Amino acid sequence: MARHRPPSFSMLREMHVHNRKKLQNAMAEKLESIGQRLAGVVLLQGGEERYRDCTDHLELFRQESFFAYLFGVREPGFYAAIDIATGQSILFVPRLDPDYAVWLGEIHPPSFFKEKYGVDAAYYVDEMVSVLRKFDASLYLLHGLNTDSNRYCKPATFQGIEGFEQDTKVLHPVLSECRVIKSELELELLRYVNEVSSAAHVKVMRSAQPGLKEYQLESTFQHYCYMEGGCRECSYTCICATGENRQEVLSFSLNTFLVFLYSAVLHYGHAAAPNDQIASDGAMALLDMGAEYHFYGSDITCSFPVNGKFTEKQRLIYTGVLEAQKAVISKMKPGISWVAMHKLAETKILEALKTAGCLKGNVEDMMENRLGAVFMPHGLGHFLGLDTHDPGGYPQGMSRINERGLVSLRTVRTLEAGMLITVEPGCYFIDAVLDPALEDPVLSRFLNREAIDKFRGFGGVRLEDDVIVTSDGCENLTNCPREISDVEDVMAGGPWPRT
C-alpha cells in the first residue's frame, strides 16, 4: 500500500555484514601499521531504553549509531564483539526474566537474534565474560571525540571488564573513518530515504498556503514519510520556519564567528520555538526536514514563497543561493577541497547580493575580508549517514580554520569517492549580524545600508541537497524542485518529477 518500496531486511543485514568486514580489515591494517599483532576483539555496547524522568513512560528506543552501523540491532540492551583476526561477530543479548515482569512481546533466545542479524554467534550478556575470555586478547573499546558536539562517546563497560586488557585509542578513528566512505549497499538505503524525503517535501510544497500553521507543514511531512515510506522517525527535529521566524533559524552575534560552533547552528522547531507560527501571505518558508529509515537519514532544505509566487526580492536572493548550490555540485569530485567549495558558494552569493544592490566593491576584496560569513554564517555542508552530522569531519591532525565563517565548517577535508555530504548554501538577513557588520570599519565599506534595509525581515533562503561523491564527479540523491519555474509550477499543482 505504501508508495515507496524500502530495501529488504535481508539487504540491510548484508549491509551490516559488509560494514563489519570493512572494520575488520581497517583494524587489521591499523594494527599492522603501528606494529601490533593481529589480535584482539572490538567490543561495543548498544544503547539502553530510557524512561521519562521517574515515570514508567518509555521513550521510543533508537540504537546508538556506531552500534547500529555495525550490527543494525533495533533492540536495547545489547553488546557486540568482532574478533579482529577471524572477523567472527558475536551478539550479546540481554536476558529478560519471564518470571519477573511482563513480557515486552515475545522473549526471543540468542539464536533468534543470530539469525535475524546475521552474526556468527549469539549469547546472553551474562555469558560475555566467559565468551570473551576465550579470545585471550585485548578489548578494543570505542572512545573518542565527536567534533560536532565536542563530547566523547563512552566506551563499553560491564561487570568483569577489569579482567581484560583494554585499548580505547585505536578503534574510534578507524571506525569513524569506515563511516565516512559509504558502501554501495549503504548508498542503496540512503537513496531510498532521500527518495521518500524528497517526495515528502514536494507533498508539503503542494499543500503550503497562507494561513496554515508551521506545524501543519511539519505534520504533513512526517505523515508522508511514515505512511508512504515506513519512516517512523525523522533524522532531526523538523525546522519549519516562515517569515520572520527564519531569523531564529540562524541568529547570533558577530562574535560567534570566531568561536567554535558546536551547537546546532540552525535551530528552530525545538521546545522553545515549536513551529507554531502562522505562515503568512508574502512570506518565505524555510523547511529543513529529513526522514530516517533503518538508522540512516536524510537532510533536505527547501525554501519557497508560502503563496506559491516569488516576489522580485525573493527571486534575487533565491537565485543567488541556487547558483551557489549548482556551482558547487558541478565541481564536486574526488580531490576537490571542501573549503574551496565553501568559498565558491560564498562568491556566488556575494555576486548575487551585489546584483541586488546590497553590496558594492570588488567581490574578491569581499572574499578576502570574509564578508560572505555575514550572509552565510554556517558551513556549506556536513557528512551525513547514521547521524545528521556524521562523524569524521576532523580526523586526527586536522583542525578548524580560525576565520569568520570557515570556523563553522563541519569538515575541511578533500573530497573522496563515497563521501556523502550535504550541499546547503544559504543567504540570511539577520539584524543581530548585520548591525555589527554595518558598524565594522572594514566590512561596512562593502555594505549598501539602504538596499540592505529593504531586505530586513526577509529572513533567509537555504537550499540543501544530499550529494554523494563518485569516482569522477558526484550524484545528487535529493530530487526536489529547485529552479524557480519548477517550484512555482509544482506549487500550482504541476507534476514532479517533470516528465
Add this chain to the structure above:
Amino acid sequence: MARHRPPSFSMLREMHVHNRKKLQNAMAEKLESIGQRLAGVVLLQGGEERYRDCTDHLELFRQESFFAYLFGVREPGFYAAIDIATGQSILFVPRLDPDYAVWLGEIHPPSFFKEKYGVDAAYYVDEMVSVLRKFDASLYLLHGLNTDSNRYCKPATFQGIEGFEQDTKVLHPVLSECRVIKSELELELLRYVNEVSSAAHVKVMRSAQPGLKEYQLESTFQHYCYMEGGCRECSYTCICATGENRQEVLSFSLNTFLVFLYSAVLHYGHAAAPNDQIASDGAMALLDMGAEYHFYGSDITCSFPVNGKFTEKQRLIYTGVLEAQKAVISKMKPGISWVAMHKLAETKILEALKTAGCLKGNVEDMMENRLGAVFMPHGLGHFLGLDTHDPGGYPQGMSRINERGLVSLRTVRTLEAGMLITVEPGCYFIDAVLDPALEDPVLSRFLNREAIDKFRGFGGVRLEDDVIVTSDGCENLTNCPREISDVEDVMAGGPWPRT
C-alpha cells in the same frame, strides 16, 4: 485552519496559577497538621535537554511532569520556587551566553518568562542562592516513589544547596495528591485533548482496511492529532496491533500474576515490535493511542475488525468487554471502590465467556478463584493527567492487593470527584496464560478447553475511555463509537458523532 480549537495560552497560564495556589494551600495545611511553622520554599528543578549519545542530535524536549504541572514551562534548564507562606512564585531561568554559542532562537530575559508564565518574579539560575537566602527557611524538595515505575524522582540540586535546610519527605505526597484531583481548568484542557484523540481514532477507524501496515494506522492517528489539533506528541508510543500481534500486547506467564507489575503491561509498538505487520482480512485491530497537548494527555483504546464487519466470535467477546465498560461507567461516582469496579468488569466478562461456551460453572465461584485474571490480567484503569499513569494511585498507607489480577491494579482507591481514571476492560486469549490455567487443578474446572481452543489466535479486545468522576456520577471525556452497530456504521462511512 485546524479542525479543533485548543485552549488559549492565557487559560493555560491561569490553570498553572491555580495549580500553584492549590499546592500552597495543601502544603500549609500539611505543615499545620504536623505542627510545623508556616514557612519554607518549595523548590523544583525542571528537566534538561538531552543529546543522543555523544552526538549533537538534540532530542525534542518535554518538561518533567511535576514541574509542568506547577509552572507549564516548555523550555529546558529551569528551576522554580513557591514560598509557602505568601504563595509567591519564582522562576529561575538559565543564562544563555550569547558570546559562547549560537542562539537557540532569540535569548529572552527573565522578565519575558515572568510575563509568559504568569509568575511573581523571575531571575537567572545563577542568582538562585542569593534569592532563596532571603526567605530564611527550609527548602521543600521533591523526592518520592512512583508506584508505577517503582523508581524515585530525584530532588532538585544546585551549587550551594548545602547552605540550606532541606526536607525531602513532605512535598511529594502532597504534590502527588494535588495532581490526583483535577480542577475545572485542567478538565477543560483534558476535554480538548480527548476530543482531538477521539476524532483521530474515528479517522483511523474509517481509513482501516486489510492490507495496510499497522504503522499506517499509527501515522494516520498522529497526523490527525498534530494537523487538526496541534498536538505535537502522543502521551505514549502508539500501540497498533492487529491479529495475532495482540498476543504480544499482553502475553506473560501465569506466575507474573503474583508479581508486582511495574512495567507497562500493554506493550507493542516499541523498538522490538514496531507496528510493522500487515493488517489482514478477518483480523481484529487493537489500537491504544492518545494525543498530548500542553503536557496533558489522553489514553484511548479502540478495537474493531480490520475489514469493518464483526464475525460472530468477535461479536461475542467484544460485547462482553463493552458490557463491562458500560456497567462500570454507569456505577462510577464518589465513594465507589475501584477494586469493586474491577471485579464488576471481570464479572461481566466472565458472563460473556460463559455465554460463548468458553466457561462452565458458577460465575461467583469463578470470581472467588480469581478466574477473571486469566482473561483480563491487567487492572481496570489508572489515573491520567500529565503522565499516562498519573501518580497518586497508592498514597502512603495503601498497598497492592496480593491476589491474581488485583495485584496489577494501578490504584485501589475509593473514587472522589475530580479523579480522572481510564476505564479499560479487556478480554484476551493468550496461549502463555491459557495453557498453565488449563493445567491448574482449580482454574481448569471452569474452562471448556474445546471452546477456548476455537478462540486461540483471536488475540483480544480492549475498550478504553477516559472518565472523570463528578460530584454525583461521572463524565466520559472519550467519544468514540463503541456499540457494534456504531463501529460498523462509522467504518462504512457513516457520520460520527451520530446526528
